[in-house]
Amino acid sequence: MSQRTLYDKIWDDHFVAQREDGSTLMYIDRHLIHEVTSPQAFDGLRQNSLIPRQVGTVVATPDHNVPTTDRSKDIEGIKDPISKLQVVTLNDNCDEFGINQFKLNDERQGIVHVIGPEQGITLPGMTIVCGDSHTSTHGAFGSLAMGIGTSEVEHVLATQCLVTQKQKNMLIEINGQLQKGVTAKDVTMFIIGKIGTAGGTEHVIEYAGSAIENLTMEGRMTLCNMAIEAGARAGMVAPDEKTFDYVANRPFSPKGSDFDKAVKYWASLKTDPDASFNATYSFEASEILPQVTWGTSPEMVAHIEDCVPETIEDDKTVKSALDYMGLKPGTKIKDIEVDQIFIGSCTNSRIEDLRAASKILIGNKISNKIKRAIVVPGSGLVKKQAESEGLDEIFKSAGFEWRDAGCSMCLGMNPDQLKEYERCASTSNRNFEGRQGYKGRTHLVSPIMAAAASLEGKFMDVREI
Amino acid sequence: MKNSNLYSGEFACLEKANIDTDQIIPKQFLKSITKKGLGPYLFDAWRYNDEGYLGKKLADREINSDFVLNKSDYEGINVLIADENFGCGSSREHAVWALKDFGINVVIASSFGDIFFNNCFKNGVLAIKVSQESLNEIFKEQKENLQKQIEIDLINQKIKIPNIKSINFDIDDFRKNCLLEGLDDIGFSLKYESEITNYENKIKKLRPWILND
Ligand code: SF4
Numbered sequence: 001m002s003q004r005t006l007y008d009k010i011w012d013d014h015f016v017a018q019r020e021d022g023s024t025l026m027y028i029d030r031h032l033i034h035e036v037t038s039p040q041a042f043d044g045l046r047q048n049s050l051i052p053r054q055v056g057t058v059v060a061t062p063d064h065n066v067p068t069t070d071r072s073k074d075i076e077g078i079k080d081p082i083s084k085l086q087v088v089t090l091n092d093n094c095d096e097f098g099i100n101q102f103k104l105n106d107e108r109q110g111i112v113h114v115i116g117p118e119q120g121i122t123l124p125g126m127t128i129v130c131g132d133s134h135t136s137t138h139g140a141f142g143s144l145a146m147g148i149g150t151s152e153v154e155h156v157l158a159t160q161c162l163v164t165q166k167q168k169n170m171l172i173e174i175n176g177q178l179q180k181g182v183t184a185k186d187v188t189m190f191i192i193g194k195i196g197t198a199g200g201t202e203h204v205i206e207y208a209g210s211a212i213e214n215l216t217m218e219g220r221m222t223l224c225n226m227a228i229e230a231g232a233r234a235g236m237v238a239p240d241e242k243t244f245d246y247v248a249n250r251p252f253s254p255k256g257s258d259f260d261k262a263v264k265y266w267a268s269l270k271t272d273p274d275a276s277f278n279a280t281y282s283f284e285a286s287e288i289l290p291q292v293t294w295g296t297s298p299e300m301v302a303h304i305e306d307c308v309p310e311t312i313e314d315d316k317t318v319k320s321a322l323d324y325m326g327l328k329p330g331t332k333i334k335d336i337e338v339d340q341i342f343i344g345s346c347t348n349s350r351i352e353d354l355r356a357a358s359k360i361l362i363g364n365k366i367s368n369k370i371k372r373a374i375v376v377p378g379s380g381l382v383k384k385q386a387e388s389e390g391l392d393e394i395f396k397s398a399g400f401e402w403r404d405a406g407c408s409m410c411l412g413m414n415p416d417q418l419k420e421y422e423r424c425a426s427t428s429n430r431n432f433e434g435r436q437g438y439k440g441r442t443h444l445v446s447p448i449m450a451a452a453a454s455l456e457g458k459f460m461d462v463r464e465i
Numbered sequence: 466m467k468n469s470n471l472y473s474g475e476f477a478c479l480e481k482a483n484i485d486t487d488q489i490i491p492k493q494f495l496k497s498i499t500k501k502g503l504g505p506y507l508f509d510a511w512r513y514n515d516e517g518y519l520g521k522k523l524a525d526r527e528i529n530s531d532f533v534l535n536k537s538d539y540e541g542i543n544v545l546i547a548d549e550n551f552g553c554g555s556s557r558e559h560a561v562w563a564l565k566d567f568g569i570n571v572v573i574a575s576s577f578g579d580i581f582f583n584n585c586f587k588n589g590v591l592a593i594k595v596s597q598e599s600l601n602e603i604f605k606e607q608k609e610n611l612q613k614q615i616e617i618d619l620i621n622q623k624i625k626i627p628n629i630k631s632i633n634f635d636i637d638d639f640r641k642n643c644l645l646e647g648l649d650d651i652g653f654s655l656k657y658e659s660e661i662t663n664y665e666n667k668i669k670k671l672r673p674w675i676l677n678d
Contacts, residue, residue, distance in 0.1 A: 017660035021639030025657055027664055029675050039498035082496040082519055089498050133556040133580060147580050149558040151587035159654045197483055198550040198576055233579045254674035262674050297483045317482055413492045432487040438516040
């Protein structure tokens with residue numbers, strides 16, 4: 001048999017049929033659901049008298065639209081009636097169709113992309129979909145994980161298959177040792193800066209090389225999370241011993257002989273040595289410095305010692321981004337002052353992120369220039385773990401607010417938003433106009449860079465702390 | 466819903482790269498639990514000078530008269546032409562629902578965000594990729610001659626704009642048929658019911674941890 005990539009192997013193993021129109025039906029192993037992109041899909045099922053084909057493969061949780069402050073009143077505590085209706089609708093739909101849901105007051109509730117891996121719902125070699133573009137996160141486990149639209153959510157519920165076409169293979173290799181203070185977030189932002197936000201379009205990216213192998217599972221999730229920001233539908237890392245150890249003994253993962261059988265299968269999924277890729281990039285880990293975005297697209301990124309672009313007259317896109325961001329051409333990144341700090345989102349809200357950020361803050365106070373700094377753990381269980389390690393106390397005594405799990409200020413559908421023209425150092429993944437609040441200004445950074453910025457009220461080089 | 470082969474009408478250009486779905490329909494409108502009524506909020510932050518919310522009345526809005534879709538010349542357009550990587554970012558299908566509700570049934574760009582591109586066809590919106598050169602030619606023709614007439618021949622895969630050589634485009638057969646025939650996608654897939662069942666029986670043995678019922 002010819003040499004195949006990890007993506008080729010998963011593709012082949014999930015091929016169900018070729019439809020007459022030339023598209024492929026790909027079998028879906030896991031389907032994650034949240035309140036924002038599912039109501040219209042459930043309506044569609046009802047209208048067509050359909051039910052989920054494999055209800056046991058579906059798990060739901062509310063995350064985008066939930067308050068991160070007081071949860072004591074459960075759903076009744078959601079002040080915005082439209083947000084509340086959306087969460088109630090999710091409950092009703094899950095109840096009606098028998099879908100397993102981690103409800104708002106369940107300690108397992110959290111951002112879909114955090115709870116999937118945490119619960120062992122996400123496993124290597126699987127096809128995973130969710131009506132959310134950052135589903136690419138789950139590719140960290142060597143699964144093929146893709147964001148889909150609401151019509152596709154309905155289609156997958158009804159048929160357990162996705163109508164799709166084979167994408168091209170892209171390899172991104174990072175070899176060598178990352179500098180101290182440089183994280184998976186910096187790696188993924190660096191890559192987007194190099195290949196652009198459309199660089200991965202129509203491709204599935206496989207990340208490889210010694211620097212990627214050395215990342216923790218949480219780091220790999222951060223890396224794959226932003227594959228979509230490079231235009232790719234999915235990003236993946238080959239599963240290895242680290243992956244198997246991580247998934248072992250999680251609530252939803254296979255046990256006993258099934259687990260051994262699974263590991264044997266998972267270990268066979270690695271890209272064959274002579275498999276070919278349609279596109280290949282290779283970078284040296286040591287080139288990567290802590291990254292900060294300065295514009296309104298994730299590709300508008302610089303490193304901490306750099307400046308925002310100096311010449312803008314001939315580039316309308318850069319000019320309009322700097323206008324929106326309220327930055328003068330040539331400003332040093334280190335001179336940019338911020339108003340808010342947000343540590344959270346499916347990119348960086350896992351326990352390691354919180355541990356790393358809290359280390360910077362031990363015994364320190366945030367600058368009085370900071371109007372608000374919040375930490376939003378990715379799930380109720382991450383929150384609980386952090387509290388058992390005393391991380392909440394470190395954050396709180398430094399001046400951060402300690403919140404409940406959800407997407408929060410990553411997209412500000414709930415009350416956590418930037419005010420007009422406020423500037424935020426954010427560990428999320430999108431710096432689009434208005435993303436964190438109407439006319440708000442977002443700079444994407446790693447959790448330790450966000451923590452460092454909180455101390456001075458402006459960006460600083462975390463390597464110097 | 467079937468579409469006819471010919472789409473004719475008027476176009477407007479948004480000469481900007483990387484227009485993400487957060488711009489097409491900002492987050493506060495994703496709270497909707499239906500597909501309808503999002504047209505008034507299409508490009509909300511660009512179309513209005515005040516902050517919008519779901520249900521805010523048009524009469525209460527401050528219109529940004531500089532924005533192309535607010536210019537009287539472009540009233541009633543049904544084709545939107547934008548620069549590369551249109552619809553990148555979030556998977557929100559609300560972006561397509563908003564375009565459609567506004568009256569746009571064709572979008573043309575040199576490249577698209579993948580998920581947005583798929584979402585278009587699922588809703589009967591034709592998304593066409595053309596080369597950057599063709600795109601620049603169209604932008605120029607609109608600017609210089611205030612051109613807005615356009616005709617798209619889906620069967621023959623051609624875009625016709627006065628003063629410009631007709632532009633050929635590629636489209637997958639399944640997407641083309643989907644638009645022309647107005648296929649019920651789920652119904653079509655369910656014709657493969659026995660293949661799906663066979664596949665499930667196979668993986669129950671091969672990978673028993675997938676379907677643990
Ligand atoms: S944290 Fe942000 S990017 Fe992640 S799923 Fe939630 S809204 Fe989307």
